Amino acid sequence: MNRSTYIVAAVVVLLFALSWVLHTLAMSGEADGVTRAFMVTMAAFLTLAIYSFLYKDNAFYKLAEHLYVGVSAAYWMCQGFWSTIVGNLIPRLSEGASNFFQQPYQASSWNVAYWIPVILGIMLLMRLTKNYGWMSRWPLALIVGTTAGLNFVRYLRSDFIVQVSSTFVPLLGDKELHPWLGFGAFVSNLDLSATGQLAALATNWVVFLGVICGIVYFFFSKEHTGVFGRASRVGIWILMITFGASFGYTVMGRISLLVGRITFLFRDWLGLIS
Amino acid sequence: MQTFEKLMKLDRRWVYLLLIIVCVWSYIADFTVPILVEPEVRSIHSFIDSLPEGDIVMIAIDYDPNNLAELHPMTYAMVEHCWRNKVKTIFTSLSQNGPGMCDQALRDLTDSMALDREYNGVEYKGREIVNGIDYCFLGYKPYFAIVILGMGQDFRLPFPTDYYGTPLDSIPMMKGVINYGQCACVIDISGGNITDAWISYGQGRFGFPLALGLTGVMTAQYYPYLGSGQVFGIMGGLLGAAQYEELADNPGRAKDGMRVQLFAHMVIILFIVMGNVGYFASRRRLKQEGRA
Amino acid sequence: MKHKLMIGVLFVLFGMSSLWAQTEPVEADSAVVDSTELYPAPVSHLRATDKPNDHGHAIVVEWETSADDGGGKNNVVLYQVFRSMSFDGPFDSVGTAPAGEGRFEDIGSKDRSSSSFIPDDTDLFYQIDAVTADPAIRTPSDILDPVQSSGQWFNTGRVPVLVAVLIFGLLTGIFVTSAKRGRELYVRPIGGIEAVDDAIGRATEMGRPILYVLGLGTAADVATIASFTILSRVAKRVAEYQTELIVPTYDPIVMSVAQEVVKSSYFDAGRPEDYKEECVFFVTQSQFAYVAAVNGIMLREFPATNVYMGKFYAESLLLAETGSLAGSIQISGTDEIAQIPFFIVACDYTLIGEELYAASAYLGREPKLLGSLKAQDWAKAAVVVLAIVGLVAANFGWLEFPTLFRVID
């Protein structure tokens, strides 16, 4: 710790105190004004502490980071305990325990099955012991097996069958707006406007070929040479265009988040704008 | 040439500094930026602008507080535009938390309508907006598809009374207004699947002109309806709202938001361009050196 | 019938107001004379069946619309469906269908205590009212013969999925056995994976640790499972080179699995004594607190290489930018499509989507894993072929073809 560190710390403490006092005065007469003034100051301090990381890693960031880690871990633990253990599990395990937690007991002849996850949960905790660590693999097997089975069919449906069938689009005529009535009709109805027939068809072609080339890029067991290589090349181009576009598209949302914090600092904390 | 290399290897903290300065400045400063208006928004504005005094527009406020930031500005800009032109409005809310949104907008807009304003060079005297004469708020009913169908027969079917409990028959502006037939158009401002019902059950069956106000993420999937003519205009997200505000010459929250967005985007683009200029310049130098 | 009338009067769907009801009798008086003419024709050909492919507790009611719906007096606004447990009633309103519709699905709850409970294997009686704009003016249908609901043991709507499961399982079986028999299988190089070994070597040279981030997935997420396989490979190399490994985790189960994985990799590398359990640790189950902590690690421990494999959300760019600030080589892979652009921009190597899954097979070089990769490729080839066939079908009027792929839930 050198002198400048102390000076910075002192300035921060002073500003913190000043903000606390000013906010307390502004909130005088309200219930818990002192506490709330402290908390608003705290929130502003933590916001600035995180932003200071943009300059470089520093004591304030470390402070906020470590506090946040501890508080959030405990937050989720409390939530989990009250909502799952007390809210869901206890009312099915024992009447006495549910009475203790003031939860309505849910009687059912199948309640005994709820001891299984309790036993499995305890088996998971066995990992902390030296000799019974192997037990923790059982609950893990249950979780992984169940979700693997779940994923297997559900992704086959949503990411495979549904997606494949949605590539079946008309490339010569549009089903709803410009149905395929034969070549003569196609030529005589030719509509070159931006929302017209040709534009719709061009869109369908680009989508169709894009999907095919994209899939070709993801072939692993065939060398990407010749026609195959060229298609895979087009595939990666389309992927890159898409990634660039969605990067550019996301910027707007991220700036909105920043605006949210600016609003907090300048309106709620400093009161500079209304 | 050294400067070009500097352009390429600028410390990222300069990027951060400039970005925060520009964002804060454009957020606090009070000025407006031009907004690029797309035809699908312009068509909504010119439709409403061309309506004669006394015509009725139906506006469906079908969004919840979580879409407020994007959709509320549309409601504000559009309703004020109607009222300034002495066009009457009927409101409904087919989303559960919609009435709260509508209520808030009505209160704010009634206040601002009391003031004299000048839009697009036309002077508008402030006037009092009266419930039942300038607007009628029907309220919320569940099962939006059936409500939309019911209103196609008669507004009084799903809504015997308005939101405040007054029977529709005793509301002056609702005299002779039976169903969509007496409305110039319907404008649905929605953050969810109610839009689909308005298109298929409403526009599909009753054929009224329909325009949409949507959240940014939803917008892309509704463009086909614009092409097929089922919808005569679309406003997408904050961007769409800002365009309407621009057309109505009534800058509000959306234009404020777009101001920050525009300048922040320009800062990022500026840095990208700088990096590339530096990159190409230094590459040329390397090539020249290699030749020498 | 008395009940029916009462329900008709209390018909709440359109929230009759008392005021409107008061004005009603005046109009009704004048209409009393020819009131019979106001009543619409009843619906006909009523039939009810158990809803197929479900768990029971649901009935499908179908009818032919009233003659006065879309024609005749054209005054039907909607149909109201009533259900009873006995022929004599009481009948309860269970829902409505708009005019023009001839079908209603009466889907009840399976929960006995619920008010919308429909018992299975019990006689149910249905009746439909054709209702006009005035809810009091309505014509009921005949009461339908009893019908029973029941659950099915096979969902025929999901046959396409079953076929896909069988075909895919078969393909995998064929290629895995043929790979086990020692058939050589080609796998194209995957940039990001080739880089892993170099990156570990670099870390060793620099004497700096390697940071491995498993993302926010749970141990059951397939992306995390693929990441475990890559981790085991990385950990083995790390053990061989005697470099330091840091694995901060977001999910406690992921933590315990990762500990197991790293431990056995050290064992495989013949250096079980070098394994320290603290190298894999839990941070917190809060997205941004986790990011804050990992960012801190990056700027304090200065890892030579950061590997991000698994499920990532908004934090992808926060991690990758901080990592590049710390000057680390970064290798990433995720199946979260929205985050791939950020990894591509900020990392040195990125595994795009499926490449993450292929990487685990590629790394292991185990014939069984490579065999399943081959099966995946065949499935992709099938997609291309099907897409072309479907295209021809869509354009030349073979409309049955796309319906083969329709999954009904």
Added chain:
Amino acid sequence: MRRQIPFALVFIFGIFMVFQYFVPHETSEWAYEFLLDWIIVIGIFALALGIWSLFKVSVEKIKLGKEGAKYSYLTLVGLYLMVAFGFTQQTGGSLGFGYFVWIVLCSACIVALMRLRAVSDSGAKRMWGMVSLVTLVAAVLVAIFDDAWAFFLYTPEGLQNSMFRTFFDYVMMPILATMFSLLAFYIASAAYRAFRARNVLASLLLIAALLVMSRFNPFIPGAEYVAKASNWLMNVPNLAAQRAIVIGIGLGIVATALKVILGIERGYMGKG
């Protein structure tokens, strides 16, 4: 045996879930709901494992006196405070003085205990032992004699504890929102650093991003066409690429899940 049983379990549950998908009957639904419930409960037990790991790592840091060890006190105090708030409730209207004192005493006790573990010389050990004992006794005494607050060990009342809420609103939320908003800066610096037209792929990335970022910029020439082009980019090639990736990912997930069920992929059980 110990190694085989888990894989047998994976196989059994995996196959069951696959079949379950095709059986709409109530029995199958009922088993499915049971299994999902079980997984949630096991997850909560796992959370204890995680908290223990966090605690151990922090304590270890303090004990070894590593650089930045002092910040670990903050993690522990934060952890403890939030747990304390989650299980207690002040009974008075406003924040009771006794409650406040009790919280401070307990925090002090934790810090003292950690110091006790960290120091090695016996004089210091004795001192920190005394401090922790005194603060503990004082905390217990305050807890007994102050009636402005109470333990709420038996209802989730703790989650309504105003301090629990306050910490969530004024400590967790601001940091969360700020961390999230750092993305605005990082997206800018990442774009500056990485968007260089080095080769074809990088140029495509760059051009697409620039085009979409300028979609509402009225100052550039041909602004209207830029808006149109970027809309097209978002609607057409984007759709194609997304679909190709989704099909690939879907197959990857399906194949990996199948490998897991059949016991071909075993890496996740710690056998490389």
